[in-house]
Amino acid sequence: MRHGQYRFIVGFLVLPLALYAIFVISPFVQAFYYSLTNWTGVSPQFDFIGLQNFQTLTQDSLFLRAVRNNLVLLVGMPLTVILLALFYAFLLNVGGAGSGVGVRGVRGSGFYKLAFFIPQVLSVPVIAVIWAVMLDPTPTGLVNSAARRVGFGGSGWLADPNLALYCVLWVLVWGSVGFYLVLFNAAMSSIPRDIYEAAVIDGAGRVATFFRVTVPLLWDTIQTSWVYLAILALDVYALVAVMTPGPGGPANATQVISLQIAQNGFQFGRAGYASAMGVVLFFFTLIIAAIMLRATRRQRIEY
Numbered sequence: 669m670r671h672g673q674y675r676f677i678v679g680f681l682v683l684p685l686a687l688y689a690i691f692v693i694s695p696f697v698q699a700f701y702y703s704l705t706n707w708t709g710v711s712p713q714f715d716f717i718g719l720q721n722f723q724t725l726t727q728d729s730l731f732l733r734a735v736r737n738n739l740v741l742l743v744g745m746p747l748t749v750i751l752l753a754l755f756y757a758f759l760l761n762v763g764g765a766g767s768g769v770g771v772r773g774v775r776g777s778g779f780y781k782l783a784f785f786i787p788q789v790l791s792v793p794v795i796a797v798i799w800a801v802m803l804d805p806t807p808t809g810l811v812n813s814a815a816r817r818v819g820f821g822g823s824g825w826l827a828d829p830n831l832a833l834y835c836v837l838w839v840l841v842w843g844s845v846g847f848y849l850v851l852f853n854a855a856m857s858s859i860p861r862d863i864y865e866a867a868v869i870d871g872a873g874r875v876a877t878f879f880r881v882t883v884p885l886l887w888d889t890i891q892t893s894w895v896y897l898a899i900l901a902l903d904v905y906a907l908v909a910v911m912t913p914g915p916g917g918p919a920n921a922t923q924v925i926s927l928q929i930a931q932n933g934f935q936f937g938r939a940g941y942a943s944a945m946g947v948v949l950f951f952f953t954l955i956i957a958a959i960m961l962r963a964t965r966r967q968r969i970e971y
Contacts, residue, residue: 696950702943709939721944731945734923737833738902741840741924742956746897748841750890753848756784758878760849761856762864781853784846792843796910799839800826826912829921836908836922844900848893855889856882891964895957902953905930925949 703721707714725731760777787795802810805827812822826832859882867877883890905926909915916923916931925945933942 699943699946699950702940703947705940707940707943708937709933709942710937714940717940721941722948724941725944725948730920730923731925731928733920734925734928737922738924740833741837741901741904742898744837745840745844745901746894748837749844749848749897750893752841752845753852753893754878754883754886754890756780756845756849757852757856758874758882760853762874762877762882781850784849786846787843788847790843792906793910795839795843796907799835799842800911803835827918829919832912832918832921836904836911839907839911840901840904844897848897851893852886852889855886859885887964891961894960894964898956898960899953902926902949902956925952 702714704716704718705714706717706720760780790798803825804810804812805822805824807813807816807822809822809825811825815822824831826835863881863885864877867881872880903926904924908922908924908927909930912918912922914920914922916927926949929942929945929949932938932945
C-alpha cells in the first residue's frame with residue numbers, strides 16, 4: 669500500500685517538476701555558461717573566454733555605480749517599509765488602547781487599510797508613469813505646482829542627479845507599505861487581546877507595548893518580510909526603466925544592476941557580459957538573504 673502511495677504521489681509530481689526544471693533551472697544553468705562566453709545574444713557563434721567578463725565587471729565604473737545604487741535601495745527600502753507598516757498596523761489594531769476602554773484600534777481602520785492597499789492593485793509601469801508625471805521637473809509638474817502654491821520653490825526631482833535615486837526609493841516605499849501593512853495587520857489580529865490588555869493593566873504605554881509585545885510576537889513575519897523586501901530592492905528594473913529619464917539617468921544616478929543587465933543583453937548586444945551580471949546578482953541575492961536570515965534569527969515566542 670505504501671509503495672502504491674509513493675507511485676501515486678510521484679506520478680503527480682513528475683510533470684510539474686519537469687516543467688520547473690525546463691523553464692526555471694535550465695535558464696539559470698545556461699546563464700552560468702553564457703557568462704563565460706562572448707555571446708552577443710544573436711549570433712550562433714561564440715567563444716569561451718573563462719572569467720574575463722567577471723574581470724571586466726570589477727573595472728566597469730557604470731556597473732559599480734549600479735551596485736552602489738542598489739545598496740542604497742537595499743538599506744533604505746526594507747527598513748523604511750517595515751517601520752512604517754508596523755507603525756500603521758499597530759495603530760489600526762491597538763492604537764486606541766487606553767485605561768477603562770480595553771484594547772482597540774483607531775476609528776475607520778477599514779478605510780485606512782483600503783487606502784493603503786490601493787497601490788497594490790496597480791501595476792509597476794502604471795505607478796512609474798503616475799509618479800513620473802507628478803514629479804515632472806517643470807513648474808507645471810503636480811508636486812512643483814503644489815510646492816509653489818504653499819510658498820516653496822520647485823525642484824528638479826527626477827531631473828536632479830542628487831534627488832533622482834531618492835525619488836525612486838520613495839516610490840518603492842509608497843508602493844510597498846500597503847501590502848506589508850495588511851500582512852502585519854493580519855499577524856497582529858492573531859495575537860490574543862488578553863496579552864495587550866495585561867500589558868495595559870501593568871501600566872505599559874503604547875511605545876512599550878509596541879516594542880515589548882508586538883514586535884517580539886511578530887518577529888517571524890518581520891524576518892520573512894525583510895528578505896522579500898531586500899529581493900525587491902535588488903530588482904527594480906520596471907520602475908527605473910519607465911520612471912527615470914534615459915532610463916537610468918540623469919547622469920546614471922538611477923542605474924541599477926537589473927537595468928544594466930537589460931541594456932547590455934538587449935541593447936548593446938553583450939549577452940555574455942549581461943549573463944555575468946546576472947550571475948553576480950544571483951549570488952548577491954543569495955548572500956543578502958542568508959545574512960538577513962542569520963542576523964534576524966532569534967528564539968521563537970509561543971503564545
